[in-house]
Amino acid sequence: MRLHFTKMQGAGNDFVVLDETRQRHGLTPAQYRWLADRHFGVGADQILTVRPAPHPGVDFEYVIHNADGGEVENCGNGARCFVRYVHDAGLTDRRCVRVQTRAGVLTLALQGDGRVTVDMGAPVFEPDRVPFDAQGLAPQPEGDWQRWPLALPAPGEPVVALAVLSMGNPHAVLRVDDVQTAPVAAWGPLIESHPRFPRRVNAGFLQVVGRERARLRVYERGAGETLACGTGACAAVVAGIRLGWFDERVDVDLPGGRLTIEWPRHQGLAAPVRMTGPAEPVFSGVVDVPELP
Numbered sequence: 001m002r003l004h005f006t007k008m009q010g011a012g013n014d015f016v017v018l019d020e021t022r023q024r025h026g027l028t029p030a031q032y033r034w035l036a037d038r039h040f041g042v043g044a045d046q047i048l049t050v051r052p053a054p055h056p057g058v059d060f061e062y063v064i065h066n067a068d069g070g071e072v073e074n075c076g077n078g079a080r081c082f083v084r085y086v087h088d089a090g091l092t093d094r095r096c097v098r099v100q101t102r103a104g105v106l107t108l109a110l111q112g113d114g115r116v117t118v119d120m121g122a123p124v125f126e127p128d129r130v131p132f133d134a135q136g137l138a139p140q141p142e143g144d145w146q147r148w149p150l151a152l153p154a155p156g157e158p159v160v161a162l163a164v165l166s167m168g169n170p171h172a173v174l175r176v177d178d179v180q181t182a183p184v185a186a187w188g189p190l191i192e193s194h195p196r197f198p199r200r201v202n203a204g205f206l207q208v209v210g211r212e213r214a215r216l217r218v219y220e221r222g223a224g225e226t227l228a229c230g231t232g233a234c235a236a237v238v239a240g241i242r243l244g245w246f247d248e249r250v251d252v253d254l255p256g257g258r259l260t261i262e263w264p265r266h267q268g269l270a271a272p273v274r275m276t277g278p279a280e281p282v283f284s285g286v287v288d289v290p291e292l293p
């Protein structure tokens with residue numbers, strides 16, 4: 001199947017963008033995996049698909065597949081690239097669009113300086129909506145929101161304390177002294193696939209630099225460590241604000257670039273998280289995707 005695509009990146013998190021506004025391609029998980037493969041395919045952390053609005057309340061449908069071929073609920077860096085794509089491709093003349101994802105509706109706005117601001121919606125702590133093992137995940141009263149002990153499956157591994165929450169997609173945040181020396185390669189896969197997370201989880205390694213500065217590395221569900229994770233930056237800042245480490249606006253430095261996250265916690269736990277960061281096209285191309293079951 002011959003496909004037109006556009007390669008994009010947001011703070012180094014990279015994407016293949018497909019336009020299905022006129023027709024569906026009907027790709028299989030194996031074909032999404034092929035497109036994401038950095039040796040046999042195009043190469044990307046995620047595949048983003050633009051589809052027509054499923055209802056009048058939004059402008060487009062925004063569909064996300066991880067490099068492992070699985071469809072997921074949300075992708076923050078991808079959302080910024082999404083609005084840059086639909087604007088540059090002439091699919092809209094608006095600089096602010098609303099999109100429907102599996103997790104809900106996002107509002108995406110192109111800024112004058114080329115960056116993009118996304119209203120990511122409210123974080124979710126309730127176990128019945130957080131795709132985790134609900135055991136013991138009842139929301140804690142403010143102030144003593146516990147960091148969750150997680151006994152890693154490997155015997156002899158230390159018990160780590162994680163903050164778990166959802167930005168539409170699941171996140172587990174671990175505080176570390178220095179992201180450079182954090183055990184991302186060793187612990188990331190263990191946390192990602194730990195039995196406590198029945199739909200797996202994105203594992204964030206957070207270094208608190210100051211009340212308005214953080215450094216973060218993320219071992220992403222279905223993609224491994226990426227150069228940036230937008231929902232991961234949102235989850236880390238929200239967890240840090242609730243645990244008293246941050247003010248309500250934090251610059252987060254990830255290996256691929258900087259994201260600015262704002263959460264007006266004083267408005268309540270249901271306050272929406274806003275993320276601002278870069279979104280850049282890299283190249284466009286045509287590729288023959290093999291027939292894969």
Ligand SMILES: N[C@H](CCC[C@H](N)C(=O)O)C(=O)O
Pocket residue numbers: 013045046066072073074075076077078169170202220221222223226228229230231232
């Ligand atoms: N790996 C994530 C999806 C992509 C999220 C990330 N690339 C972002 O920018 O938010 C998951 O399985 O939930």
